[in-house]
Amino acid sequence: MLDNTATSSTNPKMSARDVKVFYGDKQAIKGVSIDIDMDNVVAFIGPSGCGKSTFLRTLNRMNDTIPIARVEGDITLDGENIYSSKMDVVQLRARVGMVFQKPNPFPKSIYDNVAYGARIHGLAPNKAELDQIVENSLVRAGLWNEVKDRLSDSGTALSGGQQQRLCIARAIAVDPEVILMDEPCSALDPIATAKIEELIHELRGRYAIVIVTHNMQQAARVSQKTAFFHLGTMVEYGDTSDIFTNPREERTRDYITGRYG
Amino acid sequence: MPANPQTPATGRTKTDWMGEAMQKRIARRYAAERRFKWMGLGAVALSSLFLAFLLVVMVGNGAKGFISTEATLTVDLPAATGSISPEQLTQPRLAATMASIDVRRIFDNAVQAQYGEDGARFFASTAWTALRDQLTENPNLVMSKTKVWLPTSSDIDRAAKDNSTPEAEADYATLRKAGEVRQTFNWRFLTGSDGTDPAQVGIWGALKGSLITMVVTLFLAFPVGVLAAVYLEEYASKNWLTDLIEVSINNLAAVPSIIFGLLGLAVFLQFFSMPRSAAIVGGLTLALMTMPVIVIAARNAIKAVPPSIREAAMGVGASPVQVVFHHVLPLAIPGIMTGTIIGMARALGETAPLLMIGMRAFTTTPPDGLTDPATVLPVQIFLWSDEVNRGFVEKTSAAIIVLLVFLLTMNAIAVYLRNRFETRW
Numbered sequence: 058m059l060d061n062t063a064t065s066s067t068n069p070k071m072s073a074r075d076v077k078v079f080y081g082d083k084q085a086i087k088g089v090s091i092d093i094d095m096d097n098v099v100a101f102i103g104p105s106g107c108g109k110s111t112f113l114r115t116l117n118r119m120n121d122t123i124p125i126a127r128v129e130g131d132i133t134l135d136g137e138n139i140y141s142s143k144m145d146v147v148q149l150r151a152r153v154g155m156v157f158q159k160p161n162p163f164p165k166s167i168y169d170n171v172a173y174g175a176r177i178h179g180l181a182p183n184k185a186e187l188d189q190i191v192e193n194s195l196v197r198a199g200l201w202n203e204v205k206d207r208l209s210d211s212g213t214a215l216s217g218g219q220q221q222r223l224c225i226a227r228a229i230a231v232d233p234e235v236i237l238m239d240e241p242c243s244a245l246d247p248i249a250t251a252k253i254e255e256l257i258h259e260l261r262g263r264y265a266i267v268i269v270t271h272n273m274q275q276a277a278r279v280s281q282k283t284a285f286f287h288l289g290t291m292v293e294y295g296d297t298s299d300i301f302t303n304p305r306e307e308r309t310r311d312y313i314t315g316r317y318g
Numbered sequence: 319m320p321a322n323p324q325t326p327a328t329g330r331t332k333t334d335w336m337g338e339a340m341q342k343r344i345a346r347r348y349a350a351e352r353r354f355k356w357m358g359l360g361a362v363a364l365s366s367l368f369l370a371f372l373l374v375v376m377v378g379n380g381a382k383g384f385i386s387t388e389a390t391l392t393v394d395l396p397a398a399t400g401s402i403s404p405e406q407l408t409q410p411r412l413a414a415t416m417a418s419i420d421v422r423r424i425f426d427n428a429v430q431a432q433y434g435e436d437g438a439r440f441f442a443s444t445a446w447t448a449l450r451d452q453l454t455e456n457p458n459l460v461m462s463k464t465k466v467w468l469p470t471s472s473d474i475d476r477a478a479k480d481n482s483t484p485e486a487e488a489d490y491a492t493l494r495k496a497g498e499v500r501q502t503f504n505w506r507f508l509t510g511s512d513g514t515d516p517a518q519v520g521i522w523g524a525l526k527g528s529l530i531t532m533v534v535t536l537f538l539a540f541p542v543g544v545l546a547a548v549y550l551e552e553y554a555s556k557n558w559l560t561d562l563i564e565v566s567i568n569n570l571a572a573v574p575s576i577i578f579g580l581l582g583l584a585v586f587l588q589f590f591s592m593p594r595s596a597a598i599v600g601g602l603t604l605a606l607m608t609m610p611v612i613v614i615a616a617r618n619a620i621k622a623v624p625p626s627i628r629e630a631a632m633g634v635g636a637s638p639v640q641v642v643f644h645h646v647l648p649l650a651i652p653g654i655m656t657g658t659i660i661g662m663a664r665a666l667g668e669t670a671p672l673l674m675i676g677m678r679a680f681t682t683t684p685p686d687g688l689t690d691p692a693t694v695l696p697v698q699i700f701l702w703s704d705e706v707n708r709g710f711v712e713k714t715s716a717a718i719i720v721l722l723v724f725l726l727t728m729n730a731i732a733v734y735l736r737n738r739f740e741t742r743w
Contacts, residue, residue: 119632124556151635161626163645173644174634224630231634 069094070265071116071153071235076130078111078120085111087289088130093235098257098266100280100297102273104312107286109269110158113237116267117153118146134235151178153235154228159244160220162212162227167204170212170223171195174231190230198226199256218249225256229264236260238268242275254279273313277301285309376718383716386504386517387478388467389440390497391428393449395460398424407457416457421450433496440493442469442517467500472517472709474499479712507716511682512698516709519702521720523684527597527677527692528666528724530685534601535608535665540658542605543612544647547654550613551620552642571610578607579674587675595679598688603671608661615657619650652736659732666725669696695721 069092078086086108093099101109111120118139120126132139139149151174162170171191174180181187191208195201200222204215212223221241228236238257242250257266257279270276276283277297284294285306293300293309304310334340396402399419406415425446429437442448445468452466453459459466469475470493476482477490478499493499510520546567554560582603586592592599623646631641647654672678678697685692693701695717702714 117633119629122628122632147635147637149635150632154635155629155633157626157629157633159626161624161630163627163630164649173631173636177634177636177640177644227630227634 071132071134073112073116073133074131076112076115076128076132078108078115079127079129080123081125085289086115089286089291091284091291091294093265093267095265096262097281098261098268098279099282099284100276101267101269101284101286102271102276102312103286103292105271108289109284109286110239112286112291113239113267113269116235116237117150117155119150119155121146151231152233153237154231154233156221156224156228156236156238156241158240160217160224162215162220162223164211164213166209167195167212167215167223168208171226171230174227178231180230180232194226194230195223197229197260198222199252199259200226216249218245218252221245221249221253222256225253225260229260233264235265235267238266240269240271243271250275273301285312287312376715376722379712380715380717380719382479383712383714383719384504384507385479385501386506387470387475387499387501389470389474389493389499390465391425391441391449391468392432392463392465392497393424393428394463395424396462398427399460402460404461407460412457415460416454419453419460421453422446425449433493437496440470440474440489442471443515444513444518445469467502469506469517470499472515472707475517476709507713511684512680512693512701513682516705516707516713519710519713521695521698521717523681524693524695524698524717525720525724526684527600527681528694528721530597530688530692531600531604531694532662532666532728534598534688535604536658536662538602538605539608539612539661539665543609543658543661544616544654546609547613547616547620548642548647551617552638552646567610567613571614573607574670575607575668576670576674578603579671581606582671582675593689593691594676595681595691595693596689597685597692599675600672600677600692600694601688603675604665604668607668607671608665611661611664612654612658615660616650616654619653619657620646622653623649648739651739655732655736655739659729659736662732663725663729666728667696667721669700672697673700695724 071093072091074090076086076089077084089108089112091099101113103109114120115128115132116139120128128140134149134152137144139153163173165173168191171194172181172187175187175190181190192201192205195204200219203219204210204223212220215223221244225236225241242253245253254275257268260266268276268279270279280297282295283297283300285292285300285304285308287308293304293306295305300309301313304313310316402415405411426438429441433440448468449466470478473482473486474490474493477486478501481487482490490499506518507520509522510518511523513519550560550563554563582599586599586602587594627645627649628641631645636644672694677693678701679691679693680701681691681693699714699717699721702710702717
């Protein structure tokens with residue numbers, strides 16, 4: 058089965074075993090097993106509706122908000138099952154941060170956007186440390202130089218690319234262990250996309266990063282490992298260079314050569 | 319018709335965009351556009367006309383309600399009270415001195431001396447209290463013969479303002495021969511309460527009753543309505559029970575208000591034995607009526623908050639309560655407030671349910687608390703419009719003006735608050 062490809066790393070940050078997701082009667086994910094480790098950026102690729110975003114959202118239980126969605130199988134974070142009743146979902150989402158497809162800054166100031174997560178989790182005991190967290194996060198998101206003089210301006214007044222980097226800064230500010238990115242560049246122009254990709258390179262190593270993308274060139278550029286999804290199954294998972302140059306599966310080959318998708 | 323070349327592929331005649339038929343269609347479209355514009359303009363003009371008519375009539379009738387007629391009365395206080403020394407008017411003895419003066423008798427004597435045997439009919443039945451109030455305010459009047467302005471009777475008041483009965487006109491002429499008459503702003507109307515003499519009634523009692531009732535309504539209906547809406551939108555699972563609740567709330571919002579009055583009567587007065595005619599019962603009853611409106615408005619406002627904001631907040635690990643209070647409610651507040659304004663405006667103008675719980679009481683003193691007998695502005699208007707005495711006509715219109723001003727003030731405050739919340743976000 059697929060398990061031999063999925064369990065390639067020895068000490069995974071997150072691992073999924075035989076995960077199935079149902080929307081009512083319809084099965085959206087049909088048994089996916091995968092390991093995600095700290096050192097590699099993992100890209101999920103595949104045609105629209107193949108379930109890659111759905112699977113991504115099971116990793117921090119964002120699917121919980123959909124009443125008809127049901128998840129089976131095991132997903133662990135540091136060996137701990139995130140769907141067990143002992144797991145605090147609020148803390149899980151702090152540890153596994155998320156960046157969404159459409160930039161969605163809060164309609165608050167740039168400062169408050171970044172500070173929000175740190176505030177609600179009580180990460181900064183005083184204003185000076187909170188300022189530090191905000192500055193560090195914005196620096197790491199590559200946005201500091203553009204916004205340092207207008208931190209009190211509304212986050213929604215920034216350009217699309219800046220908004221997305223603000224959202225990444227907001228995710229970083231909570232100091233998560235894993236960052237999930239759901240097609241973070243699909244609403245951005247090529248220059249903004251390049252900046253985000255560069256940013257992903259810099260964040261690698263400190264956070265485990267999973268990125269869903271439509272764009273195969275992007276997957277090739279930013280990731281070290283790639284998983285190809287098709288019709289709710291994970292067809293192939295392996296080193297990005299292998300997937301793009303020497304895929305084992307027929308369907309993967311067809312997809313990356315543009316035969317369908 | 320020009321010959322249309324056939325396109326062989328579809329067998330369809332090629333559209334003649336510049337042809338006569340097309341030009342006609344375009345002209346018809348423009349005509350329809352113009353017609354629609356004029357109809358809309360007509361509708362706006364018609365409603366403006368009605369509004370202007372209402373305002374002109376109300377202000378025309380009501381303005382006189384704010385004016386009262388006063389006549390002079392010369393009172394020789396030293397002669398009537400005997401000699402009162404200045405020491406008796408200093409603090410420790412002042413109260414005893416004032417209590418010893420029989421103002422009622424002095425007033426009667428002074429009126430008889432100046433206006434003849436039954437001159438008292440020129441003055442309001444409570445005019446002597448006005449004299450007493452002036453003495454209390456300025457005790458030194460006791461030391462000299464003075465001329466004071468006192469309110470006239472309702473008949474004289476009407477004769478002074480416009481045509482009245484021949485007898486009243488004759489009285490008015492007599493009065494003007496013996497003393498002076500002036501028209502002055504009727505502070506008593508803004509500070510007094512209900513009464514039997516239209517010249518002496520005031521709106522403050524009803525206004526205060528309305529204020530207290532509205533405060534009770536707002537403090538009950540707003541939090542409960544918003545919390546119910548938040549729960550239904552954010553927490554409740556979708557099943558037949560929540561569907562039933564939703565349908566029930568929508569139905570409640572459409573229930574005629576008098577039914578809420580009966581409910582208030584049965585529940586608050588009969589079951590809980592709360593005091594009749596009290597502002598708290600009125601507030602509770604109106605809160606029942608307003609709550610569904612607030613729930614519906616708040617649910618719609620909460621629904622309109624983009625899901626991306628909820629996801630963003632959850633994505634950084636906000637708990638459901640934090641998502642609601644930090645993000646959803648602040649964004650929904652302008653919409654919630656709009657619904658609240660509509661609900662409160664309806665509650666403020668409500669008469670029928672309050673009649674049911676006894677708030678049509680004749681209350682001559684403003685309510686001092688939640689349980690005092692009280693009436694509210696629309697009920698006061700209703701009561702005055704029912705009065706036989708002609709003098710109440712202008713008071714009714716004046717009360718309507720007060721009600722409208724109250725309503726506009728309330729709405730202006732709410733709109734101001736709403737805009738402030740909107741700019742903050």
